Structure formats: structure tokens, C-alpha cells
Amino acid sequence: MTKLQFFVPVKVTVEDTIREINTVRDAIEFLRRWPKGRRGPVFSCAERSCNAAIAGQMTVDQARQSFVSFARIAGLLEDSRQPQPWLAGATHTRRREAEK
Numbered sequence: 001m002t003k004l005q006f007f008v009p010v011k012v013t014v015e016d017t018i019r020e021i022n023t024v025r026d027a028i029e030f031l032r033r034w035p036k037g038r039r040g041p042v043f044s045c046a047e048r049s050c051n052a053a054i055a056g057q058m059t060v061d062q063a064r065q066s067f068v069s070f071a072r073i074a075g076l077l078e079d080s081r082q083p084q085p086w087l088a089g090a091t092h093t094r095r096r097e098a099e100k
Contacts, residue, residue, distance in 0.1 A: 006064045011078035012071050024053045027067040046070035
């Protein structure tokens with residue numbers, strides 16, 4: 001049975017601990033532990049997508065994207081917490097060129 005490995009791990013922060021989600025099964029395990037009172041439509045979509053990937057009805061990348069959306073909306077996605085320095089510089093450079 002395939003591990004359904006993500007090409008790029010999803011980093012989430014829970015209680016000041018960064019955790020890497022590497023596979024569809026990791027994502028499902030994470031979702032199963034999510035508090036029932038905080039589950040909503042985006043959670044349900046991520047859960048269905050991961051289950052569909054295991055069943056071969058959806059790609060691993062599609063399931064990953066759904067999980068990333070859940071993590072971002074839940075405020076857990078590590079990559080969205082800190083601005084990337086290279087991105088800030090690129091934006092600043094574009095503004096300078098536009099001002100000329």
C-alpha cells in the first residue's frame with residue numbers, strides 16, 4: 001500500500017509546536033484529533049479530500065491543497081505566519097520601479 005506522501009510537507013503550529021504533516025494519513029490523523037466543536041465546512045472538505053485520496057478518487061496533491069486550506073483558515077499554517085524576507089524585498093522593489 002502506498003504511503004500517499006506529500007511532495008512538500010505541510011507545516012502546522014499547534015500550541016507553539018511546529019509539526020510536519022508528510023502524508024495523507026498524517027493529515028487524516030491530525031484531522032481526527034481536531035476538536036469536534038471547531039469542525040466546519042473547510043474541515044469537512046479536507047477530511048473528505050484525504051479520504052478520497054486514499055480511495056484513489058482524488059490525487060495526493062489535491063488532498064494536500066485541501067488540508068493546506070484548512071490549516072490556513074484555522075490559523076495553523078506555519079508558512080503563512082512569518083513573511084518571507086525575499087518576498088518582502090521583491091514587493092518593495094516593484095513599488096520603487098512603479099514610482100519612477
